[in-house]
Amino acid sequence: MRPVGRRPGLFSYVRQLWGRRHFVWADSRARAFTGTKDTVLGRFWLVGRPLLDGLTFYLIFGLLLGVSRGIENYVGFLLIGVFLFGWSSQSLNGGANVLSSGKNLIRGFAFPRAAIPLSLALRETMSMGPRLLVMVAMILVIPPHAQVSVYWLIFPLVLVLQGLFNVGVVLYAARLTHAVPDLRLVLGFFSRLWLYGSGVMYSIDRFVEHPTVLAIAQLNPVYCVLEISRDLLLYARMPDLTLWMTLLAWAVATPLLGFLYFWQGEEEYGRE
Numbered sequence: 001m002r003p004v005g006r007r008p009g010l011f012s013y014v015r016q017l018w019g020r021r022h023f024v025w026a027d028s029r030a031r032a033f034t035g036t037k038d039t040v041l042g043r044f045w046l047v048g049r050p051l052l053d054g055l056t057f058y059l060i061f062g063l064l065l066g067v068s069r070g071i072e073n074y075v076g077f078l079l080i081g082v083f084l085f086g087w088s089s090q091s092l093n094g095g096a097n098v099l100s101s102g103k104n105l106i107r108g109f110a111f112p113r114a115a116i117p118l119s120l121a122l123r124e125t126m127s128m129g130p131r132l133l134v135m136v137a138m139i140l141v142i143p144p145h146a147q148v149s150v151y152w153l154i155f156p157l158v159l160v161l162q163g164l165f166n167v168g169v170v171l172y173a174a175r176l177t178h179a180v181p182d183l184r185l186v187l188g189f190f191s192r193l194w195l196y197g198s199g200v201m202y203s204i205d206r207f208v209e210h211p212t213v214l215a216i217a218q219l220n221p222v223y224c225v226l227e228i229s230r231d232l233l234l235y236a237r238m239p240d241l242t243l244w245m246t247l248l249a250w251a252v253a254t255p256l257l258g259f260l261y262f263w264q265g266e267e268e269y270g271r272e
Helices: 010-019 021-031 042-064 074-101 103-108 115-141 150-179 183-197 211-217 221-233 241-264
Strands: none
Touching: 010 021, 010 241, 021 115, 042 074, 042 115, 074 103, 074 115, 074 150, 074 183, 074 221, 115 150, 150 183, 150 221, 150 241, 221 241
């Protein structure tokens, strides 16, 4: 007999987690499109919600506040911002609640607890598939139409880097909110701050003139994702190397450090 939830060594933990890969995959597939199953329109809301967000932002920021001035193809600019930011934002919000929703499973069975947040991260990635198709279709169809170029071939790399970053976000959010449940109450504030600091609805360098503040804003990984994606999909140009290097650093460090941080709290997750 050994206690449920005892933390194994790191390499043993990784081996055990690899052994649960089929569970992670099956759980992700089963839940990927069930978040709106109790609504009348069902899976439509996977893309309906970001579309409504985009319409709201367009009316307020594009028409009323006029931030679209000087931005080429503002509709495509906004669509890319809303859809791609939503992937990271939902990963953060989902990670904050993933351990509390799986507490019965955690207490009843011995398995690497990281399987639960990793399953969520994979589930969000699967759910992102149809949203990406809609986003690409809309920037091609809605005037001024985006033009397909050779730079589109690089875009999947951006999605891979963002997906890796999101894994780290889920792992960090899962442990932090488990340790300090009150963080869930301030998560909405942080999400809004992240939204406005990522340049989803407007070009940050138009409103931020202080070089230090602008440099800090440009370290935001989601800002890098949006700027790179817009350059590739809308403006047919190679993004700045600094954006690539910043995003790559986040995509490598966040999941690795997030995994270590989550593993260190392994024995805490089954306790009251």
